[in-house]
Amino acid sequence: MDKRVIFAVAGSGKTTYIVDSLSRDKRSLIVTYTVGNYNNLCSKISEKFNGEWPENIWVMGYFTFLYRFCYKPFLADKLKARGIFYEKNPNNRLRQCDKAYYITSTGYIYSNRLALLIENTGSMEGLKRRLEKYFDEFIIDEIQDIAGRDFSFLEQLMTTNINMLFVGDFYQHTYDTSRDGNANKNLFDNFASYEARFISCGFLSDKTSLVKSWRCSPSICRFITENLGIEIYSNQNTEMNGEASDIIFISEQAQIDNILANPNIVKLHFRNSSKYGSGHRNWGDTKGEDHYQDVCVMLNKTTATKYTAGNLSELAPSTRNKLYVAITRAHGKVYLINE
Structure with a gap:
């Protein structure tokens, strides 16, 4: 395989590769x-x-796959769950042998324990055979989103006897399918330990096929590599693009005012973008979006301090990843402004 x-x-x-x-x-x-x-995949396949x-x-959202393909054929008649509840179980004293550990009093399965429920009810071997029966290959796009109990599941x-292709960007891990305690x-x-988890399951690791960005300019890629410690290269030709793409820190108030007033430049914030109105987004929320020409990245206090000191690589991993997502949305220029 x-x-x-x-x-x-x-x-x-x-997505195009897939x-x-x-x-x-x-x-x-x-x-x-x-x-x-999901919508992007469906559009490109069509x-x-x-x-x-x-x-x-077949294209499925993760929890649609988990509930309809993995849970229902094996456990629906027995447990008669009514659906999925996308909140954590507030009762941490329950044991895994208790039904209430997985299912609410109204009959909904806690999303962060659905995968564990399937595992603990002895359904895994049957599920593997089901995958082999209906499909020749199993593909996951944005593999870095699979976390918590879902990754163990x-x-x-991974040992199922069909071809598998998982594609993702480790440093764009800004969402989790689930979290559950220390799981x-x-x-x-x-990254090395993350990669090793796949290799130990018999996967080949490919770090070269998709290492160049069609979206980001050489100067933006160089900034990310040198400042965030994330290796990324550009497929663009520097001489052809000239100065069309660049990353610039803006400090003059007149320039800042012009950028903030420009409705064609999206403003990306670390958090709480909604209080600024339309045209403002949070860094991590733009993951997967590809329609921005120029982008204004608003640096929160911590990030601005690290930037001034030349220490962006010291940002907490979650903050670094969200900043990486924000900067790499631009086809054109990236403007950095202190929030």
């Missing part, structure tokens, strides 16, 4: 977490096949 995990960079064409690999000759199941990426959706290709599925709490602390 061909089992690979491709570690990509922002703007390198992750869609290009699809054909009418193999049964493919594609799973992704965010709604935006375009590839001239508006006709092939019957052999996925590790068990895989340190999964994203270190």
